[in-house]
């Protein structure tokens with residue numbers, strides 16, 4: 001006897017399990033723990049651009065846009081030998097600067113910014129790199145990110161948090177910010193961490209982003225903040241091979 005086809009009933013989709021949203025206090029507590037663990041893991045975290053003076057750091061930071069620090073560090077020794085001061089760079093032929101920095105990419109724009117920045121320093125600031133966010137931002141090629149690098153590293157002034165590609169990625173993975181623009185991410189981070197830690201915070205996130213929380217394949221299995229990270233893909237492996 002032919003069986004009558006059983007009408008298929010659509011299975012009700014299970015409602016997606018949502019994890020409870022962290023309270024402000026819980027997030028602040030976790031942020032403090034994250035900072036402590038990263039600081040213990042990277043006690044030497046620092047800016048990886050080579051420089052000796054605020055002017056040199058400004059040049060190196062402008063060159064580092066869309067380029068690795070390692071590549072910039074290959075170019076800057078000759079650059080600083082040729083243009084040791086803002087006044088020397090202000091008088092440079094743009095074409096010569098372009099040739100020197102070609103390997104860092106976007107070399108035409110960067111050369112224009114560098115010479116313009118040096119002219120502004122020479123003509124309006126007595127050849128010195130200024131110490132204020134607003135005034136720094138008036139220099140060609142200098143935005144908030146670059147100004148934060150200069151203030152935090154050359155002058156020890158915690159004016160903000162440097163938000164680069166690594167900090168953006170880690171702030172999202174660690175669920176420290178749900179924002180997507182650097183300005184808004186920076187605001188969230190500034191609200192979560194004490195001002196005194198802002199410069200070091202960006203170094204710690206950048207170091208972790210370069211070494212462990214890599215863009216393509218984060219190495220969660222060896223990550224020291226694994227237990228504090230909502231994006232961990234696998235548990236952390238302990239030295240004895242367990243994931244306790």
Ligand code: SF4
Pocket residue numbers: 173174212213214218219220221223224225226229230231232233
């Ligand atoms: S657990 Fe994974 S995703 Fe989270 S910070 Fe560590 S490496 Fe990045």
